[in-house]
Amino acid sequence: MDRRRFLAGTAVLVVLPLGSASATAEAMAEAIKKVVGNSVVTEGRVTLDLPPLIENGNTVPLVVSVQSPMTVADHVKAIHVFNEKNPQPNVFSARLSARNGKATIGTRIKLGDSQKIVAIAETGTEIFDMEMSPAIAANPFVSFFAVASETGTVGLRWTGDEGFVVEERVVITVE
Numbered sequence: 001m002d003r004r005r006f007l008a009g010t011a012v013l014v015v016l017p018l019g020s021a022s023a024t025a026e027a028m029a030e031a032i033k034k035v036v037g038n039s040v041v042t043e044g045r046v047t048l049d050l051p052p053l054i055e056n057g058n059t060v061p062l063v064v065s066v067q068s069p070m071t072v073a074d075h076v077k078a079i080h081v082f083n084e085k086n087p088q089p090n091v092f093s094a095r096l097s098a099r100n101g102k103a104t105i106g107t108r109i110k111l112g113d114s115q116k117i118v119a120i121a122e123t124g125t126e127i128f129d130m131e132m133s134p135a136i137a138a139n140p141f142v143s144f145f146a147v148a149s150e151t152g153t154v155g156l157r158w159t160g161d162e163g164f165v166v167e168e169r170v171v172i173t174v175e
Contacts, residue, residue, distance in 0.1 A: 023089045028082050031089040032118065035080050038169060041120065048119045059108045066103035066121040076103035078122040085115035148174050
């Protein structure tokens with residue numbers, strides 16, 4: 001089970017057209033939905049650094065930074081970057097840990113046209129994770145405990161043998 005909060009930052013950049021592209025704003029929205037699910041995406045703490053104008057769309061420098069203490073208890077778990085006009089809406093997903101010390105990823109990407117780029121940081125604390133081997137019963141019962149120290153969303157994701165996935169989320173209030 002895990003509890004995740006997502007932060008989003010967006011930027012629009014202008015690049016020289018290099019050819020046709022097949023992704024759309026809708027494809028980008030669908031790709032983002034696959035990553036965040038039903039989690040609420042809030043803006044803030046994410047900085048997306050791109051040049052406003054470029055001469056060559058084949059190598060566009062991109063840096064994503066997230067304000068985070070990067071401690072074991074509070075760190076960025078992943079940074080996901082999406083675009084709306086390249087052939088694929090997913091630019092990259094990078095997994096991080098507290099040992100990174102700083103939530104910053106830099107790379108060069110290819111952009112075929114002026115477009116919106118979206119960066120999303122995945123934060124939160126994983127409470128419970130369990131992988132079952134084939135020796136577990138066909139209809140297992142799993143029990144665990146967790147103590148909530150703050151108000152937030154608790155989620156449960158179950159992935160079955162045949163690849164089906166069930167996800168449930170509930171908001172809890174700590175007073």
